[in-house]
Amino acid sequence: MTRSLLxxxxxxxxxxxxxxxxxxxxxxxxxxxAEAPRDAWVDIAPEDLLVMTLAPATDGSxxxxxxxxxxxxxxxxxxxxxxxxxxxxxxDGITINRVQDNYVVQWGDPNYDNxxxxxxxxxxxxxxxxxxxxxxxxxxxxxxxxxDAIVLWHPKPALSDSYAAIATFSEGWPIGIExxxxxxxxxxxxxHCYGMVGVGRGYSPDTGSGAELYTVIGHAPRHLDRNIxxxxxxxxxxxxxxxxxxxxxxxGFYTAEEAGKRMPIRSVRVAxxxxxxxxxxxxxxxTEGETxxxxxxxxxxxxxxxxxxxxxxxxxxNIPVPVRQMAD
Amino acid sequence: MTRSLLxxxxxxxxxxxxxxxxxxxxxxxxxxxAEAPRDAWVDIAPEDLLVMTLAPATDGSxxxxxxxxxxxxxxxxxxxxxxxxxxxxxxDGITINRVQDNYVVQWGDPNYDNxxxxxxxxxxxxxxxxxxxxxxxxxxxxxxxxxDAIVLWHPKPALSDSYAAIATFSEGWPIGIExxxxxxxxxxxxxHCYGMVGVGRGYSPDTGSGAELYTVIGHAPRHLDRNIxxxxxxxxxxxxxxxxxxxxxxxGFYTAEEAGKRMPIRSVRVAxxxxxxxxxxxxxxxTEGETxxxxxxxxxxxxxxxxxxxxxxxxxxNIPVPVRQMAD
Numbered sequence: 001m002t003r004s005l006l007x008x009x010x011x012x013x014x015x016x017x018x019x020x021x022x023x024x025x026x027x028x029x030x031x032x033x034a035e036a037p038r039d040a041w042v043d044i045a046p047e048d049l050l051v052m053t054l055a056p057a058t059d060g061s062x063x064x065x066x067x068x069x070x071x072x073x074x075x076x077x078x079x080x081x082x083x084x085x086x087x088x089x090x091x092d093g094i095t096i097n098r099v100q101d102n103y104v105v106q107w108g109d110p111n112y113d114n115x116x117x118x119x120x121x122x123x124x125x126x127x128x129x130x131x132x133x134x135x136x137x138x139x140x141x142x143x144x145x146x147x148d149a150i151v152l153w154h155p156k157p158a159l160s161d162s163y164a165a166i167a168t169f170s171e172g173w174p175i176g177i178e179x180x181x182x183x184x185x186x187x188x189x190x191x192h193c194y195g196m197v198g199v200g201r202g203y204s205p206d207t208g209s210g211a212e213l214y215t216v217i218g219h220a221p222r223h224l225d226r227n228i229x230x231x232x233x234x235x236x237x238x239x240x241x242x243x244x245x246x247x248x249x250x251x252g253f254y255t256a257e258e259a260g261k262r263m264p265i266r267s268v269r270v271a272x273x274x275x276x277x278x279x280x281x282x283x284x285x286x287t288e289g290e291t292x293x294x295x296x297x298x299x300x301x302x303x304x305x306x307x308x309x310x311x312x313x314x315x316x317x318n319i320p321v322p323v324r325q326m327a328d
Numbered sequence: 329m330t331r332s333l334l335x336x337x338x339x340x341x342x343x344x345x346x347x348x349x350x351x352x353x354x355x356x357x358x359x360x361x362a363e364a365p366r367d368a369w370v371d372i373a374p375e376d377l378l379v380m381t382l383a384p385a386t387d388g389s390x391x392x393x394x395x396x397x398x399x400x401x402x403x404x405x406x407x408x409x410x411x412x413x414x415x416x417x418x419x420d421g422i423t424i425n426r427v428q429d430n431y432v433v434q435w436g437d438p439n440y441d442n443x444x445x446x447x448x449x450x451x452x453x454x455x456x457x458x459x460x461x462x463x464x465x466x467x468x469x470x471x472x473x474x475x476d477a478i479v480l481w482h483p484k485p486a487l488s489d490s491y492a493a494i495a496t497f498s499e500g501w502p503i504g505i506e507x508x509x510x511x512x513x514x515x516x517x518x519x520h521c522y523g524m525v526g527v528g529r530g531y532s533p534d535t536g537s538g539a540e541l542y543t544v545i546g547h548a549p550r551h552l553d554r555n556i557x558x559x560x561x562x563x564x565x566x567x568x569x570x571x572x573x574x575x576x577x578x579x580g581f582y583t584a585e586e587a588g589k590r591m592p593i594r595s596v597r598v599a600x601x602x603x604x605x606x607x608x609x610x611x612x613x614x615t616e617g618e619t620x621x622x623x624x625x626x627x628x629x630x631x632x633x634x635x636x637x638x639x640x641x642x643x644x645x646n647i648p649v650p651v652r653q654m655a656d
Contacts, residue, residue, distance in 0.1 A: 101567045102522050133636055160490055162643040194430050194547045204636050219522045219547050219645050223630050226637040239429045239574040246567040302551050308461055308532050309554040315490040315643065317547050 028304040032295045033285060033322045040291040041283040041324075042172065044068055049271035049280060050086060050232070054240055055264040065237035066271075066280050067197055068323075070230065071171060073138040074190050077131035078199050078229045081210035083270055088125035090211065091268035096244060100252025102218030105241045106200055108211055110262060128209050135207070136226050137178070139187040159316050163222045167191065167316035169287035169296075173233075174316045176225055190230040193220050193317035197232040217242040220317040235282050235323050285322040295322065356632040360623045361613060361650045368619040369611040369652070370500065372396055377599035377608060378414060378560070382424075382568055383592040393565035394599075394608050395525055396651075398558065399499060401466040402518050405459035406527050406557045409538035411598055416453035418539065419596035424572060428580025430546030433569045434528055436539055438590060456537050463535070464554050465506070467515040487644050491550045495519065495644035497615035497624075501561075502644045504553055518558040521548050521645035525560040545570040548645040563610050563651050613650040623650065 027035070048071060054063040069079045085091055098106035109122045161167035164176030170188070178187045190196070193216065200212030208229060215234055234241070245261050247254040254261050271279050285292050300314040355363070376399060382391040397407045413419055426434035437450045489495035492504030498516070506515045518524070521544065528540030536557060543562055562569070573589050575582040582589050599607045613620055628642040 099571075101570055136637075160488065162488055162490075162641040162646075163639045203633055220643075222646060223627070223635070223639050223642065225639065227635050242429055243427075243571050243573055245571055299551070305531055307551070307555050309464075311491045311551050311553065313490040314551065315548075318490075318550060 026303040027298065028302070029295050029298040032291065032298055036285060036291045036322075040286050040289050042286050043326075044235075044282045044284065046272035046274075046279055046281070047083075047270060049235075049282065050082070050268055051271055051274065051278075051280060052091075052237075052268045053266045055266060063237065063240040065240055066235045066282065067232045068235050068282065069232045070173065070190060074173075074188075075135065075199075075229045075231050077129050077135055078208070078210045078231050081128045082213075082231060084125060084127050085210055086268045086270050087273065089267070090122070090125055091265055094122070094265050095262035096241070096265070097247075097262055098214070098251060098253045099217075099244045099246050101246045103216070103221060103252065104214040105217050105244060106212065106214035107265060108200060108213065110259075112212065124209060124211055130209075131207050131229070133205060133207055136229055137187040137189040159319075160313065161316060163191070163225055164189075169292070169316075169319075169321065172284040172287050172321050174319075174321070176316075178226075189226050191220070191316060192216055192222050192224045192230065193233075193320070194218070195234040195238050195320075196230050197234065198224070199229040199231055201228060215241060220315075222317075236280070236325065281326040282323055283326060287321060292321075295319075354631040355626065356630070357623050357626040360619065360626055364613060364619045364650075368614050368617050370614050372563075372610045372612060374600035374602075374607055374609070375411075375598060377563075377610065378410070378596055379599055379602065379606075379608060380419075380565075380596045381594040382565075383594060391565065391568040393568055394563045394610065395560045396563050396610065397560045398501065398518060401516075402501075403463065403527075403557045403559050405457050405463055406536070406538045406559050409456045410541075410559060412453060412455050413538055414596045414598050415601065417595070418450070418453055419593055422450070422593050423590035424569070424593070425575075425590055426542070426579060426581045427545075427572045427574050429574045431544070431549060431580065432542040433545050433572060434540065434542035435593060436528060436541065438587075440540065452537060452539060458537075459535050459557070461533060461535055464557055465515040465517040487647075488641065489644060491519070491553055492517075497620070497644075497647075497649065500612040500615050500649050502647075502649070504644075506554075517554050519548070519644060520544055520550050520552045520558065521561075521648070522546070523562040523566050523648075524558050525562065526552070527557040527559055529556060543569055548643075550645075564608070564653060609654040610651055611654060612652075615649060620649075623647075 048069045050067040050069060052065040052067060054065065056062055069082065070076075094108055095110050096105060096107045097110050098104065111119045112121045159167045161176065165179045166177050168175055168177065174191045174193050176189050176191045178189070192198070195215060197213055197215045199208035199210050200214055201208030210231065213231075215238075244263060246252055247258060247261070249255040249258070285295065296314070296319050299319045301310040301312060303310065376397045378395040378397060380393040380395060382393065384390055397410065398404075422436055423438045424433060424435045425438050426432065439447045440449045487495045489504065493507045494505050496503055496505065502519045502521050504517050504519045506517070520526070523543060525541055525543045527536040527538050528542055529536030538559065541559075543566075572591060574580055575586060575589070577583040577586070613623065624642070624647050627647045629638040629640060631638065
């Protein structure tokens with residue numbers, strides 16, 4: 001994480017929407033990404049990639065979903081649990097049980113906590129950790145005094161936000177920042193954008209194990225931020241999840257009559273455990289560099305020929321971090 | 329429209345996120361809506377409802393989509409064109425040609441402006457109007473002077489926003505408000521939330537006729553606000569559109585090889601033209617009343633038992649206007 005000492009006043013000034021003069025023939029966001037220098041891209045470690053294989057489509061074509069797990073300092077207890085579950089092959093044979101329009105797709109053991117279950121819940125492997133609710137945020141980055149400065153990331157860009165003091169990006173992820181009652185404590189947390197992956201849980205104080213996961217398939221449900229652990233995002237194959245038939249039960253769960261709609265998950269593997277030939281490789285556009293700042297500015301001020309009015313701002317979930325699959 | 333004289337300073341103070349003290353056993357947003365008094369609900373005129381019948385599902389079940397057309401003062405030229413097209417039965421037999429993940433579903437004549445078209449474009453009916461780009465916004469609501477006040481709706485609630493000076497609701501619709509170079513002119517415009525319906529168009533100065541329509545199936549693409557005409561929203565049957573297979577062509581259009589995925593639209597009718605027995609009836613929760621203000625506040629400060637942290641704010645597209653179908 002890039003950090004710097006930054007006076008609070010300067011931070012809040014940065015919190016205004018990105019503004020820029022309209023320039024003739026300025027590049028579009030897509031062009032900026034296409035022309036990014038090689039060193040603006042960052043490899044994603046194979047240990048941070050999950051390969052989820054769904055049952056094939058009715059025409060026999062394969063359906064694969066690739067998930068990037070979240071790096072430090074966020075949600076590491078749950079991320080480690082997810083690797084443990086994948087390595088125990090616990091996810092193999094579970095199903096997608098919930099598809100709620102404009103909200104989430106959720107997968108897990110169909111017999112877990114389900115009044116319509118037909119069988120016993122699947123036993124969890126050993127070695128899973130239980131995390132406290134305080135781990136939903138990353139906190140305690142304090143300054144020596146609140147007279148002169150607070151310790152913070154130096155956000156570039158910093159966006160105004162309806163849910164956090166500011167929203168920004170760090171190491172490829174969309175992040176909210178909250179300044180606590182005094183300026184000595186700053187809390188940061190990943191935010192619920194489209195395609196983010198989180199950990200299903202019961203009522204507080206349950207925080208979930210990672211056996212039950214969901215992804216966002218609609219408008220960013222940012223009210224879930226700080227209420228639940230976010231552990232990653234979908235890099236590839238999102239359309240296999242977002243286009244599933246919606247469930248007609250409460251909260252979009254499939255009812256017992258709709259059991260046939262529950263899509264089976266054949267396997268989930270950590271990419272680093274796969275043979276090299278089957279290992280997908282992805283990279284993201286560094287959110288710390290000049291190219292990303294230009295891309296974010298161009299997302300907030302669209303100059304593509306289609307546009308007649310530049311918004312002059314954008315919300316964090318409307319600036320998706322560019323990701324690409326590397327050729328074999 | 330409820331309007332009032334409101335000093336600019338007061339307006340900007342209202343622009344802060346809704347804040348409220350956490351109260352024990354406070355009702356959830358859903359409870360507030362369920363307990364709304366009868367007179368908090370507003371009938372939608374049958375003239376403002378479109379009934380779109382899609383081809384039946386593979387199991388033979390009917391697929392119907394109900395769209396509410398936008399009332400004055402927004403986009404009325406296009407709305408009138410859409411009624412003309414529906415009454416000419418022009419939409420009957422067109423198809424859904426584009427499904428772009430996290431963006432839009434778009435329907436129209438598959439042979440219109442399509443390099444892969446197999447036939448001639450379908451001739452449009454007579455009587456369609458062409459609107460100027462200035463009709464994307466509703467403007468020129470001026471005050472006598474900018475010393476004391478500006479003429480504005482009295483927004484309740486008023487939300488901070490990344491795209492407009494403020495965001496609010498008016499007569500059941502999510503609205504952005506822009507204050508021009510001087511405070512004498514205020515412009516308002518409908519915003520691109522999930523399920524909103526807009527008019528496809530070519531490059532400027534084309535503004536589209538209403539023959540080509542789309543709906544939002546992902547995170548709110550607010551950069552489209554003020555760049556395109558919004559004409560309505562989906563009230564029912566959204567899941568028939570959002571769960572369609574994504575197109576693999578540019579911008580999510582179905583390629584010639586995927587022509588079989590183009591869902592046929594059997595018919596589109598103005599509800600007031602249907603026999604009374606086939607006419608659906610809907611109502612929305614008045615956005616001007618006290619119940620809606622409480623609902624919006626509760627969306628921004630979730631106190632349902634699941635939540636451990638209230639956000640203290642919400643973006644306009646995360647406060648969907650409650651709509652319900654009336655019993656026959």
